[in-house]
Amino acid sequence: MEKGGEGPNMAVARVGQRSKESFTRAQMVFPDGTSRATIERDPQPLYVERGFGSYLLDIDGRRFLDLNCNFTTLIHGHAFAPVVEALTHQLQRGSCFANPTTSEVELAELLCGRIPQVDCVRFVNTGTEAVLFAIKAARAFTGRSKIAKLEGAYHGAYDWAEVSLAATPDNWGDPSAPKCTAFYRGMPASVLDEVVVLRFNDVEGVRRLLSLHAHELAGVILDPMPSRGGLIAPNPEFIDAIQETARKNDILVIADEVLNLRQSFRGASARYGLVPDLVTMGKIIGGGLPIGAIGGRDDVMKVFDASAGRPMLPQGGTFSANPLSMTAGLAAMRHLDHSALEHIEALGNVIRDGIGRAISSRSAPLCVTGAASLFRIHPMSRVPNDNRDAHPTPAGATVMKQLTRFFAENGIILPHGAAAAISTPMTRDDAHLIVDVFASFLDSHQDIIESRQVRT
Template sequence: MATRSNEEVRLKTPPLRRSEEAFARALLVFPDGTSRVTIERDPIPKYMERGEGAYLFDVDGNRYLDLNGNFTSLIHGHAFKPVVDAVHLQLASGSCFANPTQVEIELASILCERIPNVDRVRFVNTGTEAVMFAIKAARAFTGKEGIAKFEGAYHGAYDWAEVSQSATPENWGPADDPVSVPFYKGMPESVLQETLVLRFNDTALLEKKLTAHARRIAAVVIDPMPSQAGLVAAKPDFLDSLHRLCRDHGVLIIADEVLNLRQGYRGASARYGLKPDLLTMGKIIGGGLPIGAIGGREDVMDVFSAKSGRPLLPQAGTFSANPLSIVAGIAAMRALDEAAFARLDSLGDRLRANLTDIIAQQDAPFAVTGAGSLFRIHPTRRKPREFRDMATNALQKDASRALSGFFSRHGAILPNGAAACLSTPMGETEVERISDLFRLFLKEHAAEIKNMKIAE
């Protein structure tokens, strides 16, 4: 691969005067100056003005290659013309109605036709809502209250889904008996008692715990490749055991594909052999606008039905299936044909191979995981197998922050310690750019990286 010289990729620290002014104003109206906890600061947030394709432009006129994509939702990058045109046309006709629209049928049809095990769909506004209603649907269908989830996996902001989301070595308990750890101060004890915590890809623990608690468990919530837990896929034998145990004990499987639907034309469950009863979607199916969806088996989804009177699970929402998000989603999904996914897979494979080669060439204590258009750079030699392998020491945490800050100062937004992504406007130029920046980072931070190696 042809590479640029260090001088070609090096840039001066971008000026942030207007971002500093904006942050000063934000401190007067937001609790910590930000509107969501995921806003990154280095040392202040960068305020964006516009996006174009694979790039962002901040209020100070700096350009950045966007490897965050609004937390992987912008698979076509920014201001994707088919989405812009569809939303503009719909906005001129009305932004939302209490009545249904024909376009919602079209997007639901796309999802039902593509995604295995999705017979029926209900739209909501966010991924969090999708997971929340999927869990409620499992309870309504099975008559059981408890759920099982995997340690460290992120499933949005529903209490039961948040249990052990941020567990640490200090509180996560024994390897063979994980503790239900509260996510926030004041989380009800009843929520912790109703949530069974498992470990991803640990078949023995799955067999032991699910068998013992199945009588109270309505569903197992699983992300086929949890980003916060390492961006590592579920193993085939683990999924085989999950399928058998859930079938034998009357427990439903909820696949959370809010993020990972972007892994292929038919999604991540199909890619890895997971056969869910319910599947949650979001992010890419809204074309950059807020959306969520629950899909699944016809008999399970029938808990939402009002055909015979009040449904077992009433689900509404003022902006659910709003036509702006729906038409944006139709435009985005139409453009995501099998060729588009194959191209993203190829780009992702090249990038992960490049980064892995650079690590080997420089004997650096890093590792790369991911699949499709997703990748993650870990500050450790060994690829994680599950969430507990993600525990890092102070030097490793510093290295991750330094890597993210380095990319930002050199014109690229790389999420700190989370899944990064490619988008359809990207090509070989962007793959080379990411690779060159990583190589330069390892060179310029050689002393700190040497200390990391000593500390291993």
């Protein structure tokens, strides 16, 4: 029998017995019992049996409204019928070939026709690969090696993109000149020397630091609304400062829209007035299968051109543009029309507004950020302006852990410390359920929230 997800009074255990048993088995074959560092556990992870629409069913038979959507990937939810049909048809014809297929041409045509500044694309297998090759493309085009990036912003598992991803108050340095910090033990010092770290929404800092390092910078990479950095809206002046300074100094602007392409029909850059030279894409463009893409200006993308011999930047990959990812992505993107995007943005407005009203009516020291089909709750009363503002205190982190637990106990998967995502199968009833569970959390945990001295 499917349980959970019926309302804030239908609490269930966070992790069922079969999930606990599966985790015990997993600890025998994985270093920490999981195959991804991003798997959430409290203290064990929840093992999934299947997904349907906006819901998950765990292996203990309990239903959960899914606000993770595999880290925002599943914009149409689970087992989306057009994708299932397209994949079934393709699987009967083959899963991968050394030769190209027309499905890759069709998906490329869709992206080039929809996303501004994308004259042509190259497909890879992950968002990490897309960022990796976009940075390499900027280097090949400019002949420079350094990159600039935002403090606390996630751009995948490429050394240069990971610099200052995990910066904390103990090591992030002067506000006017952020320190380059290593993401893992043993990261080469030379990598840190090749990166300029910027603060999100710091207009003057961006102008000064980009100008100071202009002769060495190949590109500046930014997510228009960094999820790990707080899912905070960019100030128009900040976008202008990035573009004007980059253009003046022949620095390429790389928009990382692997996560935020879902913010509008034409993507996040178009929503916020950013005009990039290169765009990285992933997640939603694969329909639930592995994918990444680099797109951009025709002259910049020429670095991949191998028609006359060895290109300036060779790029391959055994599974790049595989027909399963291409077919699934094409089916998903064709159904992600204006109507679908308007639907999930309307639900996002209901959720953000409802959470905001619940906070205001109770004078709770929390806030909510986000846009379109994304939202994130913060353990602070003032909306943060950048990654440093959004960095939770230990007390705030405890409150957020309690919030995630409460949501799970009430049949909702709420990501911990990341963006919550809305999918097209969700309804207004689902949106109101999210708001009701959040309000119930505030009412039942008021003493914890107040005693933790959450930042104001």
